[in-house]
Amino acid sequence: MTASLLTVASWAVLLLLFTGFVSLLLHRRQGLMITVCFSIACVASALAIFAGFYSVSSGSTSQVIIAVGLPDLPFHLRLDPLAGFFMTVVGLLSLIVSVYSFGYVRHISAKRPVTRLVIFYALFLAGMLMVVLADDALFFLISWEVMAAASYFLVMFEDERVENRRAALLYMVVAHVGAIAILLSFGIMSGLATGFEGFHGYTFDAMRQAQFPPQWATAAFLLAFFGFGAKAGIIPLHVWLPEAHPVAPSNISALMSGVMLKTAIYGMVRVAFDLIRTFPWWWGALVLIVGLLSAVMGVLFALMQNDLKRLLAYSSVENIGIILIGIGLAMIFTSFQMPLLAGLALIAGLYHVLNHAMFKGLLFMGAGAVIHATHERNMERMGGLIHVLPWTSALFLVGCVSISGLPPFNGFASEWLTFQAFLLSPSLPSPLMKLLIPMGAALLALTAALSAACFVKAFGITFLGHWRGPHNPHIHEVNLPMRLGMIMAAILCLVLGILPTIMIDWMDKVPEQLVGTSIGQTAGAFGWMWLTPVAREHASYSGPIVFLVILSVIVVAWLLLHVRKGSIRRVPLWDCGFEKVTVRMQYTSTSFAMPIRRIFGFMFTIREQVRLDPRAAHRLFPGTIHYYLRVRDRFQVWLYRPLITASFRISRLVGRLQQGRIQAYLIYSFVTIIILLMFMR
Amino acid sequence: MEGNFWSLAPWGRGLGEGYFQYSDMNLHIAAQINSFLAALVLLTAFGMLVQKRVYGLIHLFAWQGVFLSLNTAIVGFVAGKHHLYISSVLTLSLKVVLLPYILHVLINRLRIRKEVETIVNIPMTMMIGIALVIFSYHLTAPVRELSNLVTRSTLAVALAVVMIGLLMMITRKHAVTQIIGFLALENGLFFAATSATYGMPLVVELGVALDVLIAAFIFGIFFFHIHTTFDTLDVDQMARLKEGD
Structure with a gap:
């Protein structure tokens, strides 16, 4: 059984790789290619879900060595509960997005050939599954690079635009800087595992068995955290996210944000809990602080965006922050030998991984639908779409409610669990931590509130009000497969929110593997209805009851409004006594975010200018007013610009060596030889 | 620091045994001839350094080849390394006949009449050359002490020629x-x-000889291209290829 699960998972990978070839063969028949390839992708994702789900629920670990790879360095595969959990997440979202892609890619294929998109889509999915399956540093890095390269080409898909190429390049640079750090980290660990002479420490098994000296372990962890953090988009390495996500096709953004970022979380958990295992508490504190920073700043940056997909990209930074808070707390609790709390925090983080994959996937698919329907990415020119896109708007609303952490949807469940982990931290033995961690809880609360504001804005500006665009375009609802994909994600959001107990019971094998404890006993002590993380008198939450209460309130309200005739009247809008209300007087995205921009202004680099028409007769009676606002990431200005300037300066200095004269080059080598001969005699 | 590189090289040990079968008298004469030829090689090298005409340069180069080939043959005879005769013949045919011929043809084709231009003036170049020779002797002093080959004193000359x-x-x-x-x-x-x-293994020498030949052909092709592109063979013109910023 256990070995066969790994076989199933390998089949999923092979099927996806096979899809790449199929798409090449069917290049001439784009419609058929889309149908065939995404069908295979659906089957492969279903296989991955199956393998992942059962390997977690059975808590089994299976390993296999395959005779592929470099001579004497074969690839190792392994499917354990941790890998199985992430495999399930990847499989679920890829299944949903593949269904969505039937419709979405067909729309694109009307304009351009999509063979490239399909090939790299399949490779991308295969790369993510391989990353999770890898059990040695070599195969892991190869898979990691397959994933990075495939996603680079996907970001580049519409490569005729300069901004796409720039975004893809930035993504590639950040991904590679991260990959170098990961490579070094694995190098340290494998070298310490079996000595630096041979290569046989490259398997994860060898690293698991090794005892690392603390300073080297710290170096390995910090490198891995940096490397994976670059991929996950932690602050301040998040710069590529808001560039790459908006320009990629929307099904790709859904996958990148929904699951590709999660593979980085997987890497962090794998390195910290599985490969290094014993660590001081401050590693956890570091992860926690970075998580808190990413959460708060991510959501603040998200609030300032006018581009729908850019907003979602920054919101991914926030959610990665929330996940890291869970992971960081779990590390702190583990280092203080509190396995029950560690298990709780880890479950909270991992549950958020799953939930974020669902609702962020849903939101990106919704954004893709909106952008496809309106040909517009800027929210300032949208509005009133709820009338023309009823399905999309309802499903997008589900995503917004979930991501804002409101019951009964799934965002609430995992954020609530994270809060529980926070609120139990006073039992830590260190007084410093006792003081600091409640502040973290406050920041998390702030994040939750701000993200609710952010998605009120995203939904309200996009779907409510009136159309703000310059013309009245012909907008119609998206096609069935796209709706179907979004519906699947929305249903999962609801189910994961209502039945957290069952899901936690399933996931319990992961903390059992990593921190040696399970919280399923206490969490589900009162049946599947009640989630009681630690003890009933401490806190409990019942998804089904909350759902029923909310549902009944909605039903009652609807009945009250609709049973009596005449209780709904449609009349012209009250215009507050103004002569005429135009669509330009609505709340805009910028004006909605203004109060928060004022309060948190110190976090951004803001340039705001009001310019009056100079031709006006008097200053007090201007004809037209130009308002100019530019809100920028402080990190871009403070951290990245000096870096870019410095690297340019150094390159120019080095460039001076290039004289263009052969004699000069010969002199370089001549002088070098003479000096070497003189000193190395 | 006194690491004797030559003795570590795989061919360094054991090859010196060959000359023990000859009498001391023979060895003495061989060493004398060897030194004399080394001096001639160095002389031609200096000659090339000061020679301004292209034809003169080619002739000097050919003469250097002759001395080299002679020296190889003598070393081969003294050391009993018969493969050195083959390298000697190779040197003679390649560096004395073929390469000068190719260069001659090239010069005639491209109608290079101009005298050679130098960047540093000739007396200065000579001074630098002399300094290099002294430096080479200084460098090879430890090797000379350790080696017991008959030709050891000419190593400095070889380095200087390089x-x-x-x-x-x-x-x-x-x-x-x-x-x-x-x-x-x-x-x-x-x-x-x-x-x-006493020479590298024959395979290596054959490879090197072939390399030189191919290099000469490639250079010839490049000359034509440089000539057609820049209308001159002055490499200073290639500074225009530099990437500006």
Whole structure:
């Protein structure tokens, strides 16, 4: 059984790789290619879900060595509960997005050939599954690079635009800087595992068995955290996210944000809990602080965006922050030998991984639908779409409610669990931590509130009000497969929110593997209805009851409004006594975010200018007013610009060596030889 | 620091035994001839350094080849290494006949009448060359003490020829003279090989000889291209290819 699960998972990978070839063969028949390839992708994702789900629920670990790879360095595969959990997440979202892609890619294929998109889509999915399956540093890095390269080409898909190429390049640079750090980290660990002479420490098994000296372990962890953090988009390495996500096709953004970022979380958990295992508490504190920073700043940056997909990209930074808070707390609790709390925090983080994959996937698919329907990415020119896109708007609303952490949807469940982990931290033995961690809880609360504001804005500006665009375009609802994909994600959001107990019971094998404890006993002590993380008198939450209460309130309200005739009247809008209300007087995205921009202004680099028409007769009676606002990431200005300037300066200095004269080059080598001969005699 | 590189090389040990079958008298004469030829090689190297005419350079290069080939043959005879005769013949045919011929043809084709331009003036180049020779003797002093080969004293000359070849490439502007500099440098390496270790294995020497030949052809093709592109063979013109910022 256990070995066969790994076989199933390998089949999923092979099927996806096979899809790449199929798409090449069917290049001439784009419609058929889309149908065939995404069908295979659906089957492969279903296989991955199956393998992942059962390997977690059975808590089994299976390993296999395959005779592929470099001579004497074969690839190792392994499917354990941790890998199985992430495999399930990847499989679920890829299944949903593949269904969505039937419709979405067909729309694109009307304009351009999509063979490239399909090939790299399949490779991308295969790369993510391989990353999770890898059990040695070599195969892991190869898979990691397959994933990075495939996603680079996907970001580049519409490569005729300069901004796409720039975004893809930035993504590639950040991904590679991260990959170098990961490579070094694995190098340290494998070298310490079996000595630096041979290569046989490259398997994860060898690293698991090794005892690392603390300073080297710290170096390995910090490198891995940096490397994976670059991929996950932690602050301040998040710069590529808001560039790459908006320009990629929307099904790709859904996958990148929904699951590709999660593979980085997987890497962090794998390195910290599985490969290094014993660590001081401050590693956890570091992860926690970075998580808190990413959460708060991510959501603040998200609030300032006018581009729908850019907003979602920054919101991914926030959610990665929330996940890291869970992971960081779990590390702190583990280092203080509190396995029950560690298990709780880890479950909270991992549950958020799953939930974020669902609702962020849903939101990106919704954004893709909106952008496809309106040909517009800027929210300032949208509005009133709820009338023309009823399905999309309802499903997008589900995503917004979930991501804002409101019951009964799934965002609430995992954020609530994270809060529980926070609120139990006073039992830590260190007084410093006792003081600091409640502040973290406050920041998390702030994040939750701000993200609710952010998605009120995203939904309200996009779907409510009136159309703000310059013309009245012909907008119609998206096609069935796209709706179907979004519906699947929305249903999962609801189910994961209502039945957290069952899901936690399933996931319990992961903390059992990593921190040696399970919280399923206490969490589900009162049946599947009640989630009681630690003890009933401490806190409990019942998804089904909350759902029923909310549902009944909605039903009652609807009945009250609709049973009596005449209780709904449609009349012209009250215009507050103004002569005429135009669509330009609505709340805009910028004006909605203004109060928060004022309060948190110190976090951004803001340039705001009001310019009056100079031709006006008097200053007090201007004809037209130009308002100019530019809100920028402080990190871009403070951290990245000096870096870019410095690297340019150094390159120019080095460039001076290039004289263009052969004699000069010969002199370089001549002088070098003479000096070497003189000193190395 | 006194690491004797030559003795560590795989061919360094055991090859010295060959000459013990000859009498001391023979050895003495062989060493004398060897030194004399080394002096001639060095002399031609200096000659090339000061020679301004391209034809003169080619002739000097050919003469250097003759001395080299003679020296190889004598070392081969003394050391009883018969494969050295083959390298000697190779040197003679390649560096004395074929390469000068190719260069001649090239010069006639491209109608290079101009005298060779130098960057540093000739007396200065000579001074640098002398300094390099002294430096080479200084460098090879530890090797000379450790080695027991009959040809050991000429290692310094070989090194000096290499450096003078490089110096020639630096100080000349013309592409053809730079190639001759390169070939002279290669001569120095070959000389070092025969004098320090009684020659490299035959396979290696065949490879090197082939390399030189191919290099000459490639250079010839490049000359034509440089000539057609820039209308001159002055490599200074290539500075225009530099990437500006």
